[in-house]
Amino acid sequence: MILPIIELAGLHKEYGIQPSSVVALRDVSLSIEKGEFVAIMGASGSGKSTLMNILGCLDVPTKGTYRLLGEEVGILNRDELAKIRNIRIGFVFQSFNLLARTSALENVELPLLYNSSVSPKSARQRALSALSMVDLSDRSHHSPQELSGGQQQRVAIARAIVNDPILILADEPTGNLDSAKSEEIMAIFQDLNNRGITIVLVTHEEDIALCCKRKIMFRDGHLVNDAMIPHQRVCSPAKEIS
Amino acid sequence: MRALTVTTIAFRSIRRNPLRSILTMLGIVIGVGAVIAMLGVGKGAKDAIRSQIAALGTNVVMVMPGAFTSSGARVEAGTTSRLTLEDIRAIQSSCPAVAHVSPIARSGAQLKYSNQNWRTSVYGAYPGYFDIRDWRVAEGSAFTDVEERASAKVCVIGATVALNLCGEQSAVGAVIRIRNLPFKVIGVLAEKGQNATGQDQDDIVIAPFSTVQKKLTGSIFVNSIITSAISSTSIDDARSQINEAMVAQRKGVGGDGVDYTIRTQTELASTAESTAKTMSMLLASIAAVSLLVGGIGIMNIMLVSVAERTREIGIRMAVGAQGFDILTQFLIESIVLSVLGGIAGIVFGVSTALGIGILQHWPVAVSISSIALGFGFSFVIGVFFGWYPARRASRLNPIVALRYE
Numbered sequence: 213m214i215l216p217i218i219e220l221a222g223l224h225k226e227y228g229i230q231p232s233s234v235v236a237l238r239d240v241s242l243s244i245e246k247g248e249f250v251a252i253m254g255a256s257g258s259g260k261s262t263l264m265n266i267l268g269c270l271d272v273p274t275k276g277t278y279r280l281l282g283e284e285v286g287i288l289n290r291d292e293l294a295k296i297r298n299i300r301i302g303f304v305f306q307s308f309n310l311l312a313r314t315s316a317l318e319n320v321e322l323p324l325l326y327n328s329s330v331s332p333k334s335a336r337q338r339a340l341s342a343l344s345m346v347d348l349s350d351r352s353h354h355s356p357q358e359l360s361g362g363q364q365q366r367v368a369i370a371r372a373i374v375n376d377p378i379l380i381l382a383d384e385p386t387g388n389l390d391s392a393k394s395e396e397i398m399a400i401f402q403d404l405n406n407r408g409i410t411i412v413l414v415t416h417e418e419d420i421a422l423c424c425k426r427k428i429m430f431r432d433g434h435l436v437n438d439a440m441i442p443h444q445r446v447c448s449p450a451k452e453i454s
Numbered sequence: 455m456r457a458l459t460v461t462t463i464a465f466r467s468i469r470r471n472p473l474r475s476i477l478t479m480l481g482i483v484i485g486v487g488a489v490i491a492m493l494g495v496g497k498g499a500k501d502a503i504r505s506q507i508a509a510l511g512t513n514v515v516m517v518m519p520g521a522f523t524s525s526g527a528r529v530e531a532g533t534t535s536r537l538t539l540e541d542i543r544a545i546q547s548s549c550p551a552v553a554h555v556s557p558i559a560r561s562g563a564q565l566k567y568s569n570q571n572w573r574t575s576v577y578g579a580y581p582g583y584f585d586i587r588d589w590r591v592a593e594g595s596a597f598t599d600v601e602e603r604a605s606a607k608v609c610v611i612g613a614t615v616a617l618n619l620c621g622e623q624s625a626v627g628a629v630i631r632i633r634n635l636p637f638k639v640i641g642v643l644a645e646k647g648q649n650a651t652g653q654d655q656d657d658i659v660i661a662p663f664s665t666v667q668k669k670l671t672g673s674i675f676v677n678s679i680i681t682s683a684i685s686s687t688s689i690d691d692a693r694s695q696i697n698e699a700m701v702a703q704r705k706g707v708g709g710d711g712v713d714y715t716i717r718t719q720t721e722l723a724s725t726a727e728s729t730a731k732t733m734s735m736l737l738a739s740i741a742a743v744s745l746l747v748g749g750i751g752i753m754n755i756m757l758v759s760v761a762e763r764t765r766e767i768g769i770r771m772a773v774g775a776q777g778f779d780i781l782t783q784f785l786i787e788s789i790v791l792s793v794l795g796g797i798a799g800i801v802f803g804v805s806t807a808l809g810i811g812i813l814q815h816w817p818v819a820v821s822i823s824s825i826a827l828g829f830g831f832s833f834v835i836g837v838f839f840g841w842y843p844a845r846r847a848s849r850l851n852p853i854v855a856l857r858y859e
Contacts, residue, residue: 326776371773
């Protein structure tokens with residue numbers, strides 16, 4: 213039997229100290245297999261960001277277990293979590309979160325800087341090929357402020373895939389982009405998904421969710437709906453005019 | 455994370471705020487500069503004092519009139535000299551550790567030669583004086599016991615006196631007038647230069663003691679007694695033997711206690727060196743204070759830098775930077791900042807030391823070890839004061855840091 217990429221059982225997350233604590237996630241159980249493309253939806257405050265933080269190993273659950281490729285994550289310390297983030301997970305944020313005044317190439321190289329098994333020379337090679345996968349080879353020496361929003365998000369995606377992760381977590385990746393650029397970003401995600409990378413994506417937009425294969429709804433910290441999307445909408449990689 | 459990359463990142467962030475970085479470094483620059491200048495000037499001053507003390511003579515023990523610490527009050531030295539030739543004889547006969555003894559009779563006098571005039575001090579001393587003070591006669595010769603016994607009107611003159619009376623001509627053989635008495639110049643002393651207090655040691659005339667006593671001072675007392683010990687290890691023996699001889703001499707004539715002071719060359723040296731030490735201590739405290747203030751400045755700026763770059767820290771942590779990576783990054787930044795200040799401080803310190811040397815005519819000795827020390831200091835300060843901000847950065851919560859605006 214193939215291990216699921218993500219396996220959540222009875223996941224519970226509370227912030228603060230009782231009795232004034234806030235419960236962000238209540239008894240969430242969920243399993244995501246390799247190659248899935250999951251959209252997570254819900255109003256703000258529904259617990260999706262908390263879930264993403266836990267899935268991304270940036271936070272640990274208060275109760276319940278989270279297994280990433282069968283490995284229990286809740287018991288790991290800060291540095292072990294950092295290591296998992298580095299080699300297993302790629303992050304894409306709504307606000308891109310690129311380092312300012314740093315070239316696209318160096319931004320993409322950043323995760324490899326913290327991976328001691330990659331030499332500086334092969335880091336450069338891998339960063340260049342990641343940039344070419346998002347079609348930005350000609351912008352490798354531009355800094356983020358010299359790039360458009362769509363291009364910045366493509367640099368962020370290149371950064372997310374440079375360490376060959378098994379899982380990409382995207383927190384509203386199209387939230388700051390217009391529909392044409394959103395389409396383009398989703399096309400890249402679909403391409404990566406077709407190459408076998410598992411993607412979990414948070415979105416508010418229904419038509420973005422329709423580009424995924426599975427949709428999970430959250431409300432008040434509860435998982436309320438989990439369904440496959442019958443007809444995945446295929447996004448066309450329209451060329452961006454820059 | 456690789457050292458080279460981290461150092462590059464550190465340099466980049468320092469370059470991003472040039473003015474801020476320079477102002478931060480300033481404390482370290484002054485601190486390290488003061489350390490280097492202190493060591494350079496201190497070493498130079500010590501060397502200078504050593505050579506000046508050595509110029510005094512070899513293994514010198516002096517007896518001066520007046521008890522310097524009589525009942526806790528200092529009796530005016532030289533006003534009532536009670537040292538006599540009897541004391542000289544007592545020292546000569548009962549002090550085996552003493553090699554040479556000479557009385558000194560000093561008198562200010564007007565000198566004349568042809569149409570030149572010069573006022574200077576005339577010293578009356580035994581021929582042994584030249585050995586005690588290790589003073590060579592450059593031209594002609596010194597007087598001997600024969601001239602001393604005969605109270606011959608001969609003299610040996612210093613280079614300054616020779617220049618002022620005879621100009622470029624040879625002074626040997628000239629008959630000069632000291633208080634209108636004719637004295638024949640039989641030798642010119644080798645130049646000694648200035649002493650520790652800036653006095654010209656070459657502005658002197660030395661004549662046989664008996665001559666000076668009879669013809670110029672007319673006193674039975676001597677101004678002081680100068681002796682030399684037989685070796686550098688017997689200076690203390692010589693001192694105590696002289697003291698015993700002096701006490702015995704005073705008992706013999708029914709004198710009343712100690713009315714003289716004995717000073718050795720080592721004592722004079724330590725007094726002079728303590729002055730140099732005070733100077734060094736002053737510079738050392740400037741150095742310590744500015745290094746401390748500089749370090750606090752670095753800590754302050756690093757805390758600001760960590761706060762400004764909270765989001766960057768969050769991004770780095772999200773993509774897999776461990777606490778140690780962040781700690782190293784900020785620690786190296788603070789070390790680079792401090793060491794750059796240190797290097798500027800070394801340049802500043804060396805040029806200050808050399809500047810003092812040129813302006814004050816001081817032999818300044820800047821050593822490699824003092825440069826290494828300055829460099830080491832700046833490194834240690836970078837680590838010490840960078841530690842807390844770096845640690846704080848490394849302990850940030852990535853979720854909070856990522857959301858930081």
